[in-house]
Amino acid sequence: MGYKLKVEEFNKGLQELSKKYKIYAPKVFEGQGKFSDTDIVRYGEVSKIEEIEFNKKSNFSYKEVLLPITQTLFFFTEEEIKEPNVDEKSILIFLRSCDMHSLRRIDDIYLRNKFEDSYYKKLREKAKFVLIGCEKSFENCFCVSMGTNKTDEYNVYVKQEGNEVYLDIKDEEFESLFNNLDREPLEVIPDFALDNKIKVNIPDNLDLNIVKSKVWDEYSERCIACGRCNFVCPTCTCFTMQDLFYKDNGKVGERRRVWASCQVDGYTDMAGGHSFRKEKGQRMRFKVLHKIYDYEKRWGYHMCVGCGRCDDACPEYISFSNCVKKLEKAMDEVK
Known part of the structure; x- marks a missing residue:
């Protein structure tokens, strides 16, 4: 179902979601860029839509949420081994179409590649995804050539225009939550980049x-x-x-x-x-x-x-x- 609601109402929804979910989205980290006094866009926890960066491509992908840069697999003593406790909260991640497609690749490697990786699986099973649209291509993108510029595999789609937020909700849990908010039903169609400045052609005879x-x-x-x-x-x-x-x-x-x-x-x-x-x-x-x-x-x-x-x-x-x-x-x- 599609809806339009005010930013204030959407933030109420995020606040309610935060009771069950850790919410991750691309956000600006000021002064932490690769040069002094520059910013960087990467994934971090958010509590309101104003913290989410919709207009720039994140320098890092979302994968560090599901595949931590450093992850303790187990603790050991002279007598026993114990796996660390896993946070009980579920995970909600805002990402773009190309990253949604990349999730399938990570699942291939960690869940379908001869055996299941239990550490990845514990986090993956708790995760749901909010799609961010791309009205136009970013610099260096070639997602259209790779067939990853569009997806319908998301729990919620979100778009912000000024003080209004547009949602396409596919998940019953989120549907019931947003039922309690002041909203206007309407059709919402995700924005997808339809053309990239950069195009690639993988040779058919590649061997x-x-x-x-x-x-x-x-x-x-x-x-x-x-x-x-x-x-x-x-x-x-x-x-x-x-x-x-x-x-x-x-x-x-x-x-x-x-x-x-x-x-x-x-x-x-x-x-x-x-x-x-x-x-x-x-x-x-x-x-x-x-x-x-x-x-x-x-x-x-x-x-x-x-x-x-x-x-x-x-x-x-x-x-x-x-x-x-x-x-x-x-x-x-x-x-």
Whole structure:
């Protein structure tokens, strides 16, 4: 059902929801940008609609809500192991269409990839999603090319125009909650970006011969292996393990998993001193082909959702979309 209501009424709804849900949305963190005295847009808890940033793309994706950057898996003593308690509150996340599509990719990896990850599942089962529309494309987005610019998989759609909020509610729980507010029924259709300035075309003849191309050599010179592209990506899910031992008892501590990046030095290090993909161009090749080749072979759709955050974040101005555009000529090279 679609509705129009005043900002004040919507905030009453958020206040009521906050009794059961932790509410996360893109918001402006002042002075915390990558340069001094600059801001950054990333996900944080909100309590009213005025805190939500609707007009800018978040620099980081929502994934850190469901996949914490650092997550304790269990505590250990000399005699027992105990998993940490999970917050009883459910989770409500405001996100855009591309991120809604990325959620399906994360579910593939953590819930449908041979076994279920219980730590992810505990958070995922508690989560519901509010869709934010995109009236127009943001810089570096290519979601239309990736088919992720539209979605109907949301619990609520929300749009703010001045002092009015427009809702499309699909969830019975939220429908009953907003029934108690002063609202006006009307049809609400989500806004979706229908065109991007950036367009990519993944070659139909793309195959593993592409690894022989010289196109990857460029990135050995340009990439500095910082891993930013992975950390802002809504579909990158790799992590490493850390055991933390407490100072007062070296046999007591906790095991954590921490985000990792296939682009950084040491990611492929193995016992005995072996390491793979030492050249940064080889790492770029691995990332690109995982996003737009082998993942599709298994799941039937590409891993990349075209949000463009990797291009936004790269300090060396390396463009993932431009790399994909080069693959058609690269395939001609290796035939």
